[in-house]
Amino acid sequence: MRVAVIGAGPAGLTAAFQLQQAGVSVDLFEASASVGGMASSINLWGHRVDFGPHRFFSRDERINRFWHGFIDPDYVTVERITRIFYQGKFFEYPLRPGNVLANLGIVDATQCVASYLRECVSPSTPEEAAGSFEAWVVSRFGRRLYEMFFKSYSEKLWGIPCRELDADFAAQRIRGFSFAKSVLAMTGLGGKQRTLVDRFSYPLGGSGEVYDRMARRFSALGGQLHLSTPVAGVMPGKGRVDGIVMADGQTEPFDHVVSTMPLTLLVKQLAGGDSAAAAALAEPLGGLRFRNTILVYLKVEATGLFPDQWIYVHAPELAVGRVTNFSNWAPQPVDAGRSTVLSLEYWCYDEDPIWQEDAAALIARAKAELSALGLVGPFSVNHGHVVRVPRCYPVYARGYSALLTPVVQYLRGFSNLWPIGRYGAFKYNNQDHSILVGLLAAENITGGAKHDLWGVNTDYDEYQEGAVRDSAAALEEAKIPA
Numbered sequence: 001m002r003v004a005v006i007g008a009g010p011a012g013l014t015a016a017f018q019l020q021q022a023g024v025s026v027d028l029f030e031a032s033a034s035v036g037g038m039a040s041s042i043n044l045w046g047h048r049v050d051f052g053p054h055r056f057f058s059r060d061e062r063i064n065r066f067w068h069g070f071i072d073p074d075y076v077t078v079e080r081i082t083r084i085f086y087q088g089k090f091f092e093y094p095l096r097p098g099n100v101l102a103n104l105g106i107v108d109a110t111q112c113v114a115s116y117l118r119e120c121v122s123p124s125t126p127e128e129a130a131g132s133f134e135a136w137v138v139s140r141f142g143r144r145l146y147e148m149f150f151k152s153y154s155e156k157l158w159g160i161p162c163r164e165l166d167a168d169f170a171a172q173r174i175r176g177f178s179f180a181k182s183v184l185a186m187t188g189l190g191g192k193q194r195t196l197v198d199r200f201s202y203p204l205g206g207s208g209e210v211y212d213r214m215a216r217r218f219s220a221l222g223g224q225l226h227l228s229t230p231v232a233g234v235m236p237g238k239g240r241v242d243g244i245v246m247a248d249g250q251t252e253p254f255d256h257v258v259s260t261m262p263l264t265l266l267v268k269q270l271a272g273g274d275s276a277a278a279a280a281l282a283e284p285l286g287g288l289r290f291r292n293t294i295l296v297y298l299k300v301e302a303t304g305l306f307p308d309q310w311i312y313v314h315a316p317e318l319a320v321g322r323v324t325n326f327s328n329w330a331p332q333p334v335d336a337g338r339s340t341v342l343s344l345e346y347w348c349y350d351e352d353p354i355w356q357e358d359a360a361a362l363i364a365r366a367k368a369e370l371s372a373l374g375l376v377g378p379f380s381v382n383h384g385h386v387v388r389v390p391r392c393y394p395v396y397a398r399g400y401s402a403l404l405t406p407v408v409q410y411l412r413g414f415s416n417l418w419p420i421g422r423y424g425a426f427k428y429n430n431q432d433h434s435i436l437v438g439l440l441a442a443e444n445i446t447g448g449a450k451h452d453l454w455g456v457n458t459d460y461d462e463y464q465e466g467a468v469r470d471s472a473a474a475l476e477e478a479k480i481p482a
Contacts, residue, residue, distance in 0.1 A: 003445060004029065004244045004252070006231045007260030009037025010431050011421030013214050014066070014438025015258045020223040022446045027254070028223060029244070031230035034208075035215045037260075038392055038422070039431055041206025044385055045299045047341045049326045051389060052295060053310040054207040055080075055200035058432035066435060067201075070213045074204045076330050080197065081307050085373060086148060086314040093312065094198075116142030132398055133165035152314045156321040157347050158395055159291060169396040169428070204330050207431075231261065233269030240416045245269070256445050260421035262391045264288050267407055270414075281410060284403040288426060290391035292355055294346040296366035297387070301339050302379035303327065313373070319354070320344045320369045344370065347393070359386040394426040408454055418444065420453055427456075 001024050005016040008030035016028040034040055041050050055078070058064050084091040089103040101109055118124070119142045133154060137146045146162075154162050154169075203209040219225050230247040234257050243253035259266055264285050271277040310324040322345045326332070344366045348355045354362075363384030370376055404426055411419055420437040422429045429437075437456050443449040 001025065001255045001445075002027070002253075003256045003258065004231075004254040005258040005260075006244065007031075007037065007421065007424070008035040008211070008215065008225070008227075009260055009421060009423075009434065010039055010211065011424065011429075011434035011438045011441075012037075012258060012260040013211055013218070014435045015418075015420065015441045016223060016438075017214050017218045017221075018439055018442035019445060020218055020221045022442065024446060026218075026223045027226065027252075028218065029226045029229050029231045031228070033228050034212075035225075035227075036208040036211035038389065039207045039211060041208030041212075042387075044297055044341060045339065045383060047326060047332055047339075048206045048330075049297065049341050049343065050207045050324075050329075051387065052293070052322065052343060052345050053324045054431065055197075055202060055309075056207070056210075056431050057197050057200045060432065060436060062439060063432045063435050066439065067210060067432075070210050070217070071203045074209070075201050076204065077199055078202045078309065078329060079199055080309060081328070082310055082312065083308055084149060084153075084312045084314055086152075088315075090311070091149075112142065112144045112148075115144035119143065131167050132163045133167055133170050134162040136167040136170040137162075149314060152316040153312055153321060156313075156319070157291070157393070158397075159347065159349055159352070160395070160397060164398055166396040166398045166400055168401065202329050206330075233261075233266060234259065234417065236270055236273065236414070239413065241270075241414050256416045256418065258418045258420060258441055258445075260419075260424040262290060262423045263394075263407065263419060263426045264290070266419065266424070267410065271410065277410060281407060284406050287397070287403040288400065288407070289349070289395045289397070290423070291347050291393035291395055292349065293389040293392050294348065294354065294362060295387040295389065296344045296346070296362050297385040298342050298344070298363070298366055298370060298381050299339055299383040300342060300376050300379050300381050302376070303338065303340055305340050305342075305377075305379070306375055311373075311375075318369050318372060319346055320366065320373075321347060323370070323373065323375065342370065342375075350390075355388070359384070362386050391423060394422065394428055396428065400426075412454075418453060425454065 003019050003024050003026050005012045005026060005028045008016070008028055012028065013035055016026045020026045038051050039054050041048055056067060058067075082093045084093050091103055092099045104112070119138060123139060124143060134146065134151075137150045141150070151162055154165060158165055215225055232245045232247050232249070234244050235242040235251055241257050243251055244257060245251050267281060268285055271281050306325060307328060308325060309328045310322055312322055313320050324343045325340065326343070327340045346354060363386065366384065367381050370381065411417060418441045419425050420441050421434050425437070427433070433456060437453055440449070440451040440453060440456065444451055444453070
């Protein structure tokens with residue numbers, strides 16, 4: 001059996017490794033020069049940095065065992081420190097009563113409570129926003145808290161008004177969290193909230209270290225890793241696919257294809273030779289969009305700037321959405337001990353002007369906004385570096401699931417094609433989910449299992465960032481050796 005895996009991110013690399021280990025001949029194709037996808041790490045100015053903040057945790061024993069099998073003992077357990085920047089002040093996240101009262105004052109805090117109570121008695125969300133992220137959050141927190149702690153950041157991330165963002169996003173990410181529960185948590189009476197993991201596992205050498213090691217072991221098993229080798233799509237057959245199409249038009253036959261390339265690109269190419277399918281899928285594919293990320297790294301000539309691993313920027317006057325401090329994740333190399341690398345994240349679509357800005361302009365923008373945040377004081381920022389990541393967030397615009405349904409039905413018609421991962425399945429997965437679908441895809445191919453890969457990460461209750469404090473604790477509680 002020969003299997004092609006398109007994309008060497010967490011999902012594709014996991015599937016490739018499992019298949020190769022099971023004795024399958026696997027060719028793994030990656031368009032970039034390195035593995036790991038969004039979970040990659042790079043060396044920069046003597047530091048090891050990631051593509052933004054990427055933590056690992058899971059309640060699934062299989063995932064924890066798999067992850068630890070590559071990284072143990074070279075990881076640390078990180079105590080999470082994150083804050084929200086809003087109206088020139090930093091709010092601890094998870095919210096804490098003393099900090100909230102000190103920042104808002106008794107009058108604003110009282111108005112937040114009153115807004116929530118009004119919402120309980122008489123919901124205020126306009127009818128046209130029903131089923132939206134805005135309606136979901138306002139109904140559970142009140143409009144004032146929604147506008148303070150949800151609206152600006154979410155609209156930066158997705159590039160659409162919150163009333164145009166589907167409630168599925170809230171159901172997936174913050175289900176079970178509400179104003180009442182947050183108050184109980186702040187007073188110590190409600191336990192830990194399920195959406196707020198306070199500890200997580202992090203590899204020494206960055207999040208990408210796991211996938212670098214996985215790739216080396218994949219190659220050692222005889223797997224063929226093709227870096228800097230983009231794949232254009234797959235060859236359609238009768239009820240199956242016959243192989244892959246390379247960027248130069250050459251084709252290569254395979255018995256199965258695991259694809260993590262963006263779903264819209266895969267289906268457009270796959271349906272291109274079938275006029276009826278192309279016509280039927282044109283509208284759904286046109287409505288499914290991905291969001292790009294621009295990461296601007298700045299080297300600050302100082303250490304100990306602030307304690308957070310990352311900060312959410314809810315200030316609408318600033319374009320930056322999140323700031324990551326890589327010195328607060330894991331011990332840095334000795335030669336990095338006199339400086340700090342920060343990353344500032346900007347999100348956009350292809351047509352947005354910022355996507356076309358040159359590196360110098362982006363670095364100047366990031367320096368100015370970092371100064372406005374007051375995070376670096378008088379210290380020098382002498383170096384900048386820009387990384388652009390296209391199509392990295394599937395946009396859950398209202399009605400996206402109705403658009404996705406015919407696309408999924410079309411893909412189900414190919415018995416040996418397995419779209420997985422954040423890009424491949426159009427699902428806002430984390431690392432643990434991507435690893436899980438990679439494992440399940442391998443089982444489908446090698447063991448005749450019938451896992452419904454499209455159903456993974458739709459059980460929102462199982463998704464939540466539950467009571468498990470980190471992956472090592474999960475293994476210990478389950479009495480399973482790593």
